[in-house]
Amino acid sequence: MNRKLLHLYFIGFTAVCTGLRLFLKFASVDPLTGYYEGYGAVVWLFNLLLLAGIGGCLLLGWLQPRRSYLPVSRIRRMAAVLVGVACFPAGVSGLAAQSGQLEMLQGAITMPALIAALVVTLVSFLCLGIAPFVTGGLFLMIARRTEDSQSRPIHGLLLLVPLAWQVALLLSSFMEYTAIRSVSDQMLTTVMLILLAPFLLAHARVLGQIDPDRGGRQAVVFGLPFALVAFCACMGMLAASLAGRGVTVAPSPVFSAFYLFFGIYAAAFCLELTPVKG
Secondary structure: OHHHHHHHHHHHHHHHHHHHHHHHHHHOEOOOOOOEOOOHHHHHHHHHHHHHHHHHHHHHHHOOOOOEEOOOOHHHHHHHHHHHHHHHHHHHHHHHHOOHHHHHHHHOOOHHHHHHHHHHHHHHHHHHHHHHHHHHHHHHHHHHOOHHHHHOOOOHHHHOHHHHHHHHHHHHHHHHHHHHOOOHHHHHHHHHHHHHHHHHHHHHHHHOOOOHHHHHHHHHHHHHHHHHHHHHHHHHHHHHHHOOOOOOOOOOHHHHHHHHHHHHHHHHHHHHOEEOOO
16 A cells, blocks of 8 residues: 555656646746746745655655565666666766866866865766766666566676766765755755765665665665656756756756656656565
């Protein structure tokens, strides 16, 4: 019963919150600044329902049994392909953004400052430039897995690459968003990334066969709230961009599409985790 309730709760709140977000993007959000302009009651209702949706999914997910197995479905495999393909343009964008790190190296005038700049540049290059391409290959490999191959774990270090990428994005974007934290797209993106990080850790535990029973429940706890926010945020940003109302400070359409695909994958992944009795 808890499982059916969780599914209905997630689907219902996703549909309602996504519809409200689309309305606000076209009726209230100023495309020049990203701030809400009017419809305060709808904004309040959207925020309240989104918080209720996230909180309910977290609670109902925690009440799910730990023991579970992961069947293979077309939806999850197709979503994994979309995530894998979307990683490559995201990686190109990440590599282009690393050019700014060279200015940091040029500005270092002392040896300690140069060493620190080199370390930051190397970590940034690996996490934001190389990790997206590795993640893309990983998800394409996941898409090829059959039900017979589910018992064969994927190497744990490889599964941690997407986590390193997203944590680096969360840290870098959070610092950039601090000055514009009232912009709704940035707030939703930050919440989305916060929920994505523990889901990726649980995802690694399930596919890597590292305490998969506990990892399965943790994946449901964080994966469905992440998918809920991803649908609301990314569908709103993509729809606004296609209509010429995209906000400059919001994530690009490339990243919006990537996280929308990731939300589909996370939802399919969590909804397929079936309890095993005994």
